[in-house]
Each structure stands twice: as C-alpha cells, then as structure tokens.
Amino acid sequence: MDVAVEGRIRIPYRWPAGRAGGMFLSLLASEGRFVGSRCAPCRRVAVPPTSRCCRCHVECAETVPVGPEGTIVTWTSSPAGLFALIRLDGADSALLHRIVEASEVRTGMRVAAVFEKERKGSILDVAGFRPTGGVR
Amino acid sequence: MTGVSILGAAQTRHVGRRDDANYMELAFEVVEELLARTGWTHDRVGTVIGASSDFWDGRTISEIAIQDAAGAAGKSASKVSMDGAFALVYAAARIASGAFQTCLVVAHGKASEGNPRKIANAGFDPLYQRPLGIDDHAALGLQARAFLEGRKLSPSALAESAAQSREAAARNPNAHRRETRHVLEADPLHDDEIAPDSDGACAVLLGASTFGGVELAGFGCATDEHALGARDLGQAGVLPKAAQEAYRRAGLGPREIDVAEIHDASSAQTLLWREGLGVACPVNPSGGAMGAQPGFATGLVRVLEAYERIVRGEARTAIAHGMTGFVGQAHCVWILRRRS
Amino acid sequence: MNVAIIGSGQTNHRSRRLDVNAPELIDEAVQAALADARLAPDGIDAIVVGNMEHFEGIHLSDLWAGEGTGAVGKPQIKVATGGTTGSSLAQAAYYLVASGFYRTVLAVGWERLSDSEGETTTGIVTAFDPIYERPTLAGAVSGLAILACQYQAKHGTKPEEAALVVVQARENAAKNPHAHLKQAVAAADVVKSPLLSSPIRYLDMCPTSDGACAVVFTSDPGDRRCAWVRGVSSRHNHTYLGDVAEGAADFIHTLQLASADAYRQAGIRDPRNDIDVVEMYEPCTWAALDWAEAMGLCGPGEAAGLWASGTARIDGGLPINPSGGVLCANPIGATGLIRVAEASMQVRGTAGACQVADVETAVATGFGGSFWNEVMIVGARKS
C-alpha cells in the first residue's frame, strides 16, 4: 500500500516594499495616484517604479505621474480571476490588475482605477480597473 | 564547441501522480536505468548536479532527498534551482574546466504532492502581482491573447497546435496520459492547450568529448524582466538572444537544425518559442512539455528527447530548450550534434 | 587554474533592513563589487545568484532579484544549496569562468531572514525528511547540537572553552563595518546565556541577518589587484541525518575530505603553516572546534587551544575569521560567499582593520545541507 503523509509549510512573511515600492504604495494610499520611474538613458517609464532600470542597470532618479486611466494590453479570465495588463497613460510597461464592473472585456478598452475607501499601502488599495466606455 | 558530450540519459514515465515513489525513489529509478544502459558505475562518475524546486517539493534544500540515490554522498555536488536545462550548463562547465571527466545531472519534479496553482502564485512579483491571486494558468492566458492578437490569429491556431502536440505525445510511451477537455481554462487558452502538471524525473550523464557520445555543440542563456507587463508577452522576449548565443557557440545556423524540442507550457508557447528559435524543422516530436511537464525536469527531458533522436539516427543536429518563469522569463537553449 | 577574484561588495549586515526590498538590498552589494572591480555592468558576462526560497517565502526569487543583480538580457543561473549557497555560488562562478564559457562572472548571494520575522528555524526544519525527521528536528540549532554533544563527549571540552570562539569573533567583528553583531561578550556571558538546544546556548549560535554579497570572478584581471583561485572542492553527504551522524557506518567527514582535496590542488602540505588566514563557516562555537581539527589546523581535541592561546587572533599565528565570521553576521544565502569575499580581501590587502599581515594564502569554507562542506582557497600567486 502506498502511504502519503499530510504536511504543511506555514510561515508568516513580511516583504518590505523598499524605496521605489514604498513611494509607489504610499502615494497610492495617501493620494490615490500612480507614479512610475523614468530611466534617463532609455527614457522608459516603468510602473510600478524601480530603483534601478532593469534594462540599462542605471539608477532611476526621475519619478513621473501616470494614469489613473489606461488601456488594456491583454487580458484573461481564469479560475484565479479576471486579470488584465493595463498600460497606464504615460507609462511604457503595463500594470497587472483585476478588471471589475465589466460586462465585457476587450484589448484596447480604456479603463480607470477603482480605489478602495480605506487604503493602507497595498496594490489591493485598488479594487480593480473598470471600463470607462472608451477604446483606443 | 563545449568539449562536452552526452554519454547517456534516462527518464521516468511521466504521470499525474506517483503515490508509489518518494523523491529518492523517483531519482533512483532514472539513475539506475541510466547506469544500466550506459554500463557506467557510480565510482566512475566524478560529480553530480541536481535540479529541483524547493517550493514544488515542499522542502528547503530539496536536493538532500536525492543525495544517496544520485551517488552524491562523498562527492563534489551542487544544485541548480532552475529548470534542468540550466543545470546542464553548470554540469558542462564542471567538465570543460578540466576538474571532472564526468557529471551526472538529475532533475525531478512532483506536481502531485502540492497545490500547483498556489505554488505558482508564489513565483510572481510579491509586492504587486502575487497579492492579486495571479497564477501560472492566468499568466499563460495573458500571454496567449497577446500572441494571438499581436499576429491577428484566430484562437483555432491554439487548438491546432495543441492537437499536433497531442498526436505526438500519443506516440511517446513516456508522455503523461490524461483526460483533457476543450473547455476554457484561462481565456483564450482551453484546458487542453495548457501543459499538464506531471510527476517525473530525468537523468543525463555528461562526459568529456574523449568519451564519445553526442556532442553538446553550444548553448545560450538569457534572462528577462520578471514582472508581467514589463515586456510584450506576445513576443519571444530574450529567447532569440539565448538562441543566437547557442548558434554562435555551435557554429551552426537555425536552418541547419534537424529537430527541436522546446519547453512549451501552452500551445501558444509552442508557436512563440519556435519563432524565437528561428527554426523551420519539426518541433516537439515527443509531444514537448505539452505532453508532460514534470517541474524542473521538463527542460532536461527536452535535452534527453533531442539526444535520443540523434542516437537513433533520426537527426544529425537538434535543439533542446528549457525555461524558468511561467511565461519564459529565463531561457536556456542547447544545440546537440552527432559526431562525424 | 586561471581564475581570479577582482572585486567584492557587501551590505552592512543587520538584523532587519526594512528600508529596502530584496532587489534594492542586492543592488547595494552588486554596486560595491562592480566599483571594487572597476567594472561597468556590461563588463559582466553572466551571473550566478542564490538564496533559499522558503526563508523569504518567494518562489523564483532569482527572477525577482534581476533588478538588483543586473541579470536582464544576460545569462543567470540560480544555485541554492542551503547554508552552502554562498560557497556554492563561488564554486559555480569559478567553474563557469574556468570552463571558458564566460570571461567574467558575478556571484551574488543574499538573504532577508527578517522577512520571516526570525522564524528561520521553521524554514530549516523543512530541509529534512517530512516523515521521519521534521517531528524532532529544531533546525540547524539542534542538528549542530548533536555534533556538539558528540564533540564534547569525545574530548571533554568545557562550554567556557568553546565560548572563546565567539568572544574572539565579536572582538574581530567590532573592526568590520559589514558585521552585524559587534558587542563584546565574555565567556561567562556565553555560558549563562539562554539554552537553545543542549549544549548550544544563545551566544554559541550565529544570528539571523539581512544582507547580500557579490564577488567578481574573471579569467582576465588585467592590471587589477586580484586573488587567484588555487583550490576548489566540495563533498556532499547522505539524505538522512541518521546516516550523517558520527557512529553511522557510512559517516563522512565532508570538511576533512573537501579540505584535503583543496589543499592538494593548492599545494598545501602543512595546513598549519602553509595557510595564512582562514575564513571558516562556523555556525556555532562547537562546530568551529570540530572543523578546525577536520581542516588539519591542529590535532584532535586541541582546537580550543587555538582560541585560548591567541593563535586564532588577527595578529596570531593562524588567524581564524578576522571578519568576525558567521557568528557575527549570517544572511544565509550570502554567508558562504562572504567567507570567499573576506578571504579574497585578505589576499588583495583590502580588509581594512581586519587585515592580517602578509597574506599569501587564504582558505574559505562553507557548511550546509545535510552536513556537507565546501572549500575554496585563494592566493596572491597564480600557481
């Protein structure tokens, strides 16, 4: 007979958001707005911001406001949820989030962030993105 | 040229659940078969490299489980915590450095012991993506849609590609047999267009080229940004870069490759990675990862399949591809060549 | 061997670095290593990176780390072997360069043990068999306690003698800007500190730290001040702890075997005299005693004398852990690489206040997994 033993790994974790992430999440919580980081050499705006450009490996000194609206780049509906990659206005990279309050989803759809009333400095301070009716 | 060859290889049959074997037994199965096939013995194997995932195994330092099975106790050994194709780079380097004549590479994966979607969730950006509940299937869905729409293809392209993989896997006695349904799993991907969660292991014996065997002509690796959204998921990302390095090292071009074995976690990836490698040859006659996906052994199984095709005389040159990261954030490309 | 270390960088290791995320922490060490090696990021051809995923609870941490390691667009291989992760990274970087596959390879090890809020033992328990060993094991602490129990039974060494290892480590750490624990302790403090797992007490054991380390290996050092790799060895061990303990028929003293192999490569015949400084991976005081003997630095049962006599001091006859060692800083995935970095700094003459005079040959060790060990020897001369 094949015996199996039930086991578990349960450990509490705390992951600091760091310099760039701390700024991003605190602005999300306190002002309900999004920012990205711009790399001076490649001009690319990354959202969420990074302290160092992943491509050029130089420090990102410039913070730029982005969003709060954006365009759906691609999306999926799966047992885990309805997700989309959203290019916020002014950003070069796309932000992953959930799509809410939508009867249908299409690539190119314009969406806007739906903020939670009580925010505490988490990506979940945004309940999701809802379609605004526009298409790009 | 790497100066290193494959002297032998073995894999398990890949299945959905191996309740009858723990990790030591799974690894033992392939090592015992490899030694029996090649006539090599543990005392002639110089060094051992494992490839396994501490998260999928539910075990920190997951290679501890296979030390005795791989004959690693008392030897110089190490572990690559990535797909086995990357472990092969380290193994080949140990031989090419002149420090060792032979290296046994053992990769294993058992999806059945844990909860694959929950474990996959732990592999996404912990600050911004993991809290949303994303998993590997959803990420593959995002990628498949970006791929289809970027090329103005209809979803039937995914179904056709999956059907081809299924036919090939049906001819492969080691492929994972499973019930699939053509129902949407991660739109636009259907259940049967996503690679299975499999249990299995693979072992490859490398040796200095003076031992003969099938030549490891070249390899290339490249890493991409981790975050979903950092790049256009519908494009092959850094795969062409890894492939170029492999072609350069091998002194071969994509048109000179006879067969390719690629790590495709979805039927969109079968098409996308083929494009990224730039090959026009038959792809995944084994069924590929779409036929069996035993964790970090998946890419090493691709190497084994490429190797066996050359040994059987069905190909003179072959590409084997492995990846780490569910949408291909790190790629490793190997080129194998029959000795003239 | 034609591989040299041309630079290294470390964070200032602390119990908690809540101001940075993992990539930013790694970045501090990587930038320091690049500056030390006088290299721009494009001077790195490949990266080896490592940490232990369950300590932070982050799977595929190598990919997340990319922002800090500079891996994007480059080959990056993740090596993770438990406590030895850092020494395994050094070895992987060495082989990748020695093979001719890459000219210059950056090894990056890191850990943020504060991410699990000090519950490192919980993660380490999961390294061992889920059915037979996890119910009894209390991580590295109790695993090493078994070794300490046997050492004590064999040699009759007293706790206050073993305590001298950490007394000296703290003295050295006070001179090292990167060290985590620098407060002086006396042997009397050690033997009165809370019992963790007999005979190991709180001050006998290494801390849990947040930190990162990066080391540059190359086959083309140019005119840079470098430490040449002279010996590389590793010996692994069995799957079950019951086979690893002394008294089992197939007991392997992995450090003894790995040191002997590395000494042979480096031409070391008399380790006590041919080695100028040792950076040993000593996770607890008792282990340092057993391992000094395994490395042939003294005879059986004589190790406590190395510390009692002052031989192991920075200005002694055979300095051991002038950096303060693992007892004073332990960001696990970096810890073994820090030993290699410190050994190379001793050879390159860049160890500051911890510098030992006239170092020709330095030995770094790594300990981890099911009691396996790794050794790297670096020297001022190529051969």
Added chain:
Amino acid sequence: MSEPIAVRATPELTFRYAAGQYGSRFLEGLREGRILASRCPRCPRTLVPPRIACTHCSGRMTEIAEVSPCGTLLAWTLVAFPFLDPFTGVQRPIPYCYGMVKFDGTDNTFQYFLSEKDPTKLRVGQRVKAAFREERRGELADLLHFAPAGD
C-alpha cells in the same frame, strides 16, 4: 517614524508527501509494533528507516528485515528554544529531548524522541528501547520514544 511599507502574507502550502515503497513498509511495520530496516547484501548494510539507496554503494537495497527495538544512544539534545512548527504554524511544545540511536544489528542511527528530559542523565553508549503506543495507526507517532533499557 512609522515602519516602512511592507506586504504581509502567511501562505499556507499543503503537501501530500509520499512515503514511497520502502517508507510505506516501515510505517506498516510500526503499526504492528515492529522496526523494519532495508538491507544491502553486497556491502553489507542494514539501515533504518528502510530506503531504496544504500549509503555505501548507492545501489538498490533489496531486502526488508525486522530489527531489534533495542539500541545504543550515540548523541542527544534537549531542545529548549521556541520556534514555529512548519506543520502547524504555531509554536512547537518545548522542552523536548531527542537522540540518535543505533538499533542493534543496524549500520546507521535513527533520530527520535527520548523519554528522559534531563540531558545530564544521558550518556554515550547508553542502552535504550523503542516504546510503541497502544493504539497504532501506521504512522511515525506510533513510536512514542526511546526509553532507558535495563540490559
């Protein structure tokens, strides 16, 4: 200043660890109150718990044999510090004592709880015997501990 922003999570990963062919036999043996070992007739080696790979030759261990529940204590420790048990997510009860015991007729040691909680009363070479619980279910906990043996 307040603590910098961080994401907190307590992922709970559940696993069904296979005992394997040899381990399943061992756990079945415990149910019957027996200690089973695997044997490699070539080396020769007799090892507890039974497993497929011999620690000496790495070859297949081909026999399963019952060994004596009596053995010799080679090392021990009293665990006295608090830590979270990964299986439960809460602190493991302390203090407890475990040791490495060489069962008579075997070639390795087995790690398990000791009934004696005072380490000063333990010595290397001490004789001990495995005690089983009354109602056994084919799991490791069927083994209560090693208790001092008179012989």
